[in-house]
Amino acid sequence: MTSLSSSSAYPDSAVYPAAPGPVRPPRVLSIAGSDPSGGAGIQADLKAISALGGYGMAAVTALTAQNTLGVSSVHVPPVEFLRQQLEAVGSDITIDAVKIGMLGDAEVIGEVRSWLGTVRPAVVVLDPVMVATSGDRLLRETAEEALRHLLPLADLVTPNLPELAMLLGEPEAADWASALDQGKRLAAACGNTVLVKGGHLAGDDCPDALVNTGGLLRQDIIEVGGPRVYTGNSHGTGCSLSSALATVQARTGDWEASLREVKPWLLQALRDADRLEVGQGSGPIHHFHHLEASAAPDTFAARLWAEASRELGAINALPFIEGLESGALPESWFNYYLAQDALYLNGYSRVLARAGALAPSEEEQLFWAKASQVCLEVESELHRNWLATRRTSQATGPVTKSYVDHLLAASASGSYGVLLAAILPCYWLYAEVGHRLHASYVRNGEPASHPYADWLRTYADEEFAEATRTAIRFTDLAAASASGQERAAMVEAFAHSCRYETAFFDAPRLFA
Incomplete structure (x- = not known):
């Protein structure tokens, strides 16, 4: 198998600098009450922030005596102590996002409002906690009007249906x-985005919707459907959802993308909640279900993602990606990239066809055969629409040759699992990078003057995203039936392809 660090025509020690470390996790501050049973409040917030890849911090607004059966007592510390907590964190640590939960009384709300006006965090998610899952009131009635005045300072408000009605003074x-x-x-009154949640409605469907009156969302209502999870253990669902959204939004900058990433995680957290067996009442959701799953053979992709995430940080820091995002990318670099992409796709299509020949099921055979055909169609399209009218070298570059040689070696190994692991980064990393670039383009208002606007729009292709998920699933299935030695070879093949993906994006800087 070809190695970047040995016999490759593109050794990283020669022309490719050492990859930077992974992008630092978002630093997310939860301003909320404490739940000693661990299911809601800052305890749930910190779990959700960590589960979604953030670094969690907390400023405590209230202390509760509660468990899965209900809340028996609430103590609100002096507001001066809350001020000291906020100043201590803010004076030392850069805060990327803030999640606001239980505030307790009007004085606390006023202090948080004053702090937000001074610090102005980039992302603020307000979960207007007024009533607990058990039905216990967590906000004094005299503070409701103060809470309404706080809403406009949030970027996203995430009330459940009872809270939404209370904020409007309606049934x-x-x-x-x-x-x-x-x-x-409510969005019109506050001038921000409201997440409407269907959890309190009846029926098998449980939709959520981002609602606003303009701004970064591309339409007034973006609905994300999902099945209802029937469980008695849903304690802390709202806290966890809002914290997870704050964490992911700090990374994506796109509320729709953030919701589409967070919702599947939350659904599985609810599905696995019963397994925790915590308490006699409404138990907590399972924030870290994905960590348990990563150790199982049928979630082998979780292990591969540890390799991919390191390279993703390196790719996002490359001058090529930064230039493509801003529009400042030299056209000669882009032309070189597309020319090499066309040459790469020709070889990649042969490798995909080989995957189809090795596939054990008809579903997989058909998927890889179609993928091989799409590669050839995309190559033809590149030549016809862009490269045919521009002057660029048609010679195979050293990175392209090494990458294709690596894939061909994997296809010749005779192992379906190893071949899929080598194929996967071209789907997975490309989809992740594309998602980030498209989100940035949307966040900046989708300027028609952007020289690569047409290209950036293609990154929103849901069909490719679905194909990526299918490729991940097939790789998991292959790993489940593989020997330990073969799974180790799969990890090695995947890691090499990840490094080639980084090198491929950086090649225009070196060779254009």
């Missing part, structure tokens, strides 16, 4: 259409 919505209408009116 609780009885159906989804009414809930969306209430969400639109």
Whole structure:
């Protein structure tokens, strides 16, 4: 198997600098109450932030005596102590996002409002905690008006349906259409985005919707569907969702993308909640279900992602990606990249066809055969629409040759699992990088003047995202039936392909 550090025509010690470390995790501050049973409040927030890849911090607004059965007592410390907590964290640590939960009383709300006005964090998610899952009131009635004045300082507000109704001073919505209408009116009143949640409605479907009156969202209502998870253990769901959204939003800058990433995690956290067996009442959700799953053979991709995430940080820091995002990328670099991409896709299509020949099921055979055909079609399209009108070298570059040689070696190994592991980074890393670039383009208002606008728009292709998920699933299945030695070879093949992906994006800087 070809190695970047040995017999490769593109040794990293010669022309490719050492990859930087992974991008630092978002630093997320939770301003909320404490739940000693660990299911809600800052305890749930810190778990959710960590589960979604962030570094969690907490400023405590209130102390509760509660468990899975209910809340028996609430103590609100002097507001001066909250001020000291916020100043201590803010004076020392850069805060990327803030999640606000239980505030308790009007004085606490006023202090948080004053701090937000001074610090102005980039991302603020407000979960207007007013009533606990058990039905216990967590916000004094005299503080409701103060909370309404705090709402405009948040970028995203995440009330459940009872809280949404209380904020508007109306009866609780009885159906989804009414809930969306209430969400639109609250968003209009506050000038921000409201996440309308369908968890309190009846039925097998449990939709969520981002609602606003303009701004970064591309439309007024973006609905993300999902199944209802029937469980008695949902303690801390709202706290966890809002914290997870704050964490992911600090990375993506796109509320829709953040919700689409967080919601599957939350659904699985609810599905696995019963396994925790915590308490006699409404137990907590399982924040770290994915860590348990990563040790199982059928979630082998979780192990591969540890390799991919390191290279993803390196790719995002490359001048080519930065230039493509800003529009400052030299056209000669882009032309070189596309020319090499066309040459690469020709070889990649042969490797995909080989995967189809080795595939054990008809579903996999058809998937890889179609993928091979799409590669050839994309190559033809590149030549016809862009490269045919521009002057660039048609010679195979050293990175392209080494990468294709590596894939061909994997296809000749005779192992379906090793071949899939080598193939996967071209799907997975490309999809992740593309998602980030497209989110940035949308966040900047989708300027038509961007020289690579047409290219950036293609990154929103849901069909490719779905194909990536399918490729990951097939790799997991192959690993489940592989020997320990073969799984080790899969990890090695995957890691090499990840490094070639980074090298491929950096090649225009070196060779264009």
